[in-house]
Structure formats: C-alpha cells, structure tokens
Amino acid sequence: MITAIDSRGLAAFETDWRALDGRAFSLCQTFDYAQAAVAAAGRRGARSFVVAARRGGAVCGLWGLTLHRDGFQSVLRPFSCGTNTEYSWPLLQAPEFADLLFHEIANFAQVADRLMLYNLPAGSRLDAAAARLRLPQTVQAIDSFTIPSARYANWREVEQRLSKSMRYDLRAGAARLARSGALTIGWTATIGETDEVLAFLFARKAEWLVEKGLRSPWIGRPEVPDFFRSLARSGSGPLVAAVRLDGVPIAASVCLVGPRAVEYLVTTFDPRYRTCSPGKLLLGFLARWAIERGLELDLRIVPAAYKERWPVERRAHVTRTVMLTTLGRVPRPGEVIMAARARLGRLRRSVSGAAARRPSAPRVR
Numbered sequence: 001m002i003t004a005i006d007s008r009g010l011a012a013f014e015t016d017w018r019a020l021d022g023r024a025f026s027l028c029q030t031f032d033y034a035q036a037a038v039a040a041a042g043r044r045g046a047r048s049f050v051v052a053a054r055r056g057g058a059v060c061g062l063w064g065l066t067l068h069r070d071g072f073q074s075v076l077r078p079f080s081c082g083t084n085t086e087y088s089w090p091l092l093q094a095p096e097f098a099d100l101l102f103h104e105i106a107n108f109a110q111v112a113d114r115l116m117l118y119n120l121p122a123g124s125r126l127d128a129a130a131a132r133l134r135l136p137q138t139v140q141a142i143d144s145f146t147i148p149s150a151r152y153a154n155w156r157e158v159e160q161r162l163s164k165s166m167r168y169d170l171r172a173g174a175a176r177l178a179r180s181g182a183l184t185i186g187w188t189a190t191i192g193e194t195d196e197v198l199a200f201l202f203a204r205k206a207e208w209l210v211e212k213g214l215r216s217p218w219i220g221r222p223e224v225p226d227f228f229r230s231l232a233r234s235g236s237g238p239l240v241a242a243v244r245l246d247g248v249p250i251a252a253s254v255c256l257v258g259p260r261a262v263e264y265l266v267t268t269f270d271p272r273y274r275t276c277s278p279g280k281l282l283l284g285f286l287a288r289w290a291i292e293r294g295l296e297l298d299l300r301i302v303p304a305a306y307k308e309r310w311p312v313e314r315r316a317h318v319t320r321t322v323m324l325t326t327l328g329r330v331p332r333p334g335e336v337i338m339a340a341r342a343r344l345g346r347l348r349r350s351v352s353g354a355a356a357r358r359p360s361a362p363r364v365r
Contacts, residue, residue, distance in 0.1 A: 037079030082218030113328035
C-alpha cells in the first residue's frame with residue numbers, strides 16, 4: 001500500500017510505526033524522525049509518501065519517501081535531513097519482509113522516474129531484495145567507518161588503540177582550552193542550548209564552504225536547521241553535542257542516537273581553536289559515551305583522513321539508483337561528468353601501470 005501523506009496523514013501510521021521502532025537500526029527509521037522529515041518536506045514543497053507492507057492484514061514493514069523534481073526527473077528519496085547519508089532503510093519486522101515492501105515500489109512508476117536507495121549494507125537481505133527488483137538500476141559501492149562496540153569493553157580499550165600523538169592531542173588540547181576559560185564537553189541539555197549550538201554549527205558550515213570554494217545542495221537551506229530543531233523538540237533523546245568555552249560553542253556535531261549506534265552526522269569547529277583540537281575532543285567524548293553504553297560510534301560513509309586515525313572498522317555499503325521509467329534511465333549531466341572522470345581515472349591508472357612495466361632501455365656508455 002502506498003499512501004500520500006502530510007503531517008496529519010502521518011499520524012495514521014503512528015501506532016504501527018512505533019510498534020516497529022524497536023526493530024530500527026538508525027534514529028532516522030523511527031516515527032520521531034519521520035515527523036521532522038515530513039514537516040521539512042512540506043516546507044520545501046516536496047510530497048511525502050508512506051509505503052506499507054502487510055502480511056495477514058498486519059503491518060510488517062514501513063518506509064517513508066519524499067518526491068520532488070531533480071532537474072528534468074521526478075525522484076523518490078527516503079526521509080532525510082538533506083544529506084542523503086543516513087541509514088534510511090525501510091523499517092521491517094524481519095529482513096525477509098523486504099521483498100513484500102519492495103514489491104510495492106513498482107507502483108511508483110506512475111508518479112516518479114527514479115528511486116534512490118541509499119547506503120544499504122552490501123550483501124544484506126535488504127540489498128538482495130533491492131537487486132531482485134525487475135527494474136534497471138545502477139550500483140555505487142561505498143564504505144562506512146565504525147568504531148564497533150562489540151570489539152571494545154570500555155573506552156580505555158579504544159584509547160589504547162590510538163596513536164601516541166592522538167592521545168597527546170586529546171590531553172594537551174583539553175589542558176590548553178581549560179586554561180583559556182571554563183571548558184565543557186557534552187550534549188546540550190535544553191532546547192535553548194540546542195538552538196544556540198545549531199545556529200553556530202550551520203553558520204560555521206556555510207563559512208567553511210566559502211573558504212573551500214565548495215557548494216552544497218543542502219547547507220544553507222533554512223529547512224535544514226529547522227529539521228533538527230524540530231527533531232530536538234520530539235524528545236527522541238540526545239541530538240547535539242558541543243565543546244564550549246565559557247558557554248560559547250567552539251565545536252559541535254549533530255548525531256543520530258539510535259538503538260544500536262551513535263551516527264556522527266554533521267560536525268564543525270571554530271578554526272581559531274584549531275591548535276587545541278576541539279574536533280578531536282568532541283569525537284573522543286562521543287566515542288567514550290557510545291562505548292560505555294554498548295553502542296557503536298558510526299563515523300558514516302563520507303571518506304575523511306581523520307577517521308582513519310581512530311580504530312575504525314570499514315563496512316561495505318551500496319547506493320542503488322532504480323530507474324522506474326524510461327525518462328529515469330536518461331543520465332543526468334552530473335552523472336555523465338562523474339562517469340567520464342571515472343573512465344579517465346581508469347585510463348590514467350592503466351597508462352601508468354603500463355609505463356611501470358615497460359623495460360627501460362639500456363644506458364649507452
């Protein structure tokens with residue numbers, strides 16, 4: 001069953017959704033997240049849908065999707081804050097119900113050209129069910145970076161795996177900041193604090209984009225901080241962590257604290273305090289907090305050099321682009337450019353490899 005909804009329409013699914021919340025891996029699969037996502041979609045003019053799978057009349061799977069125009073195509077995406085890096089998989093009573101839910105997806109060919117399936121665990125039942133969809137699709141492989149709670153009994157064991165330079169940076173950075181003022185590291189405790197830190201975080205991210213000469217399709221849109229402000233008010237649990245000096249944030253992160261993992265979603269720091277390593281201090285706090293509660297700290301799928309300095313485990317994921325219509329098969333300009341860059345990269349590696357294997361000519365004396 002596919003149902004078009006707004007914020008009021010979502011309420012009809014609340015009982016079934018909350019009954020399945022205990023099966024969630026990520027906070028973004030929960031009803032609280034869905035409420036914030038539907039409200040954000042409405043603010044930007046996108047349409048929202050709920051896909052429900054039933055067995056014996058009972059709901060065994062739910063998935064929230066938004067529909068909007070992306071260039072010349074209509075695209076369905078899972079509920080999201082805008083980054084599309086969440087683990088926004090369907091919420092299922094059991095993995096074997098994935099086929100029932102994906103069977104409903106073919107009906108979306110009436111309203112959309114493409115369906116995006118972001119960050120599915122590679123080789124999982126969910127990924128296999130998506131692969132069995134009798135629709136053309138492309139697959140992009142990508143890794144996540146996780147500090148696994150099952151491997152470490154406590155923070156001390158994690159700390160021992162860090163390099164000497166990292167441990168020094170954590171101690172020395174905290175000491176230098178403490179000499180400059182009252183240092184606090186932790187979750188925001190009130191809505192007022194959360195709003196203040198979110199304002200700092202997104203203002204700083206916008207400045208960072210300008211400094212790096214980068215563009216972002218989501219940072220800077222007013223509905224993005226509105227999304228997190230709404231989620232903070234849902235009472236779903238800790239959301240925003242910060243390093244503060246005399247009460248003023250100098251590093252901050254939005255995290256999705258779910259039943260099994262703390263997902264390190266969006267982060268930033270004030271570059272004026274770079275030598276004090278506020279970003280490392282914040283990450284150290286989150287790692288300790290997660291491990292002490294038996295949760296994984298998931299540093300997510302975006303590659304970054306700093307993640308490799310922590311005792312992370314790489315996990316394979318895939319993003320699938322499912323073409324629902326003939327128009328959906330037409331490559332978008334960005335995809336053509338990315339494909340050309342990939343072919344050029346392979347050609348360069350091939351030429352470099354051939355040059356390395358070519359025997360050098362004998363030197364003439």
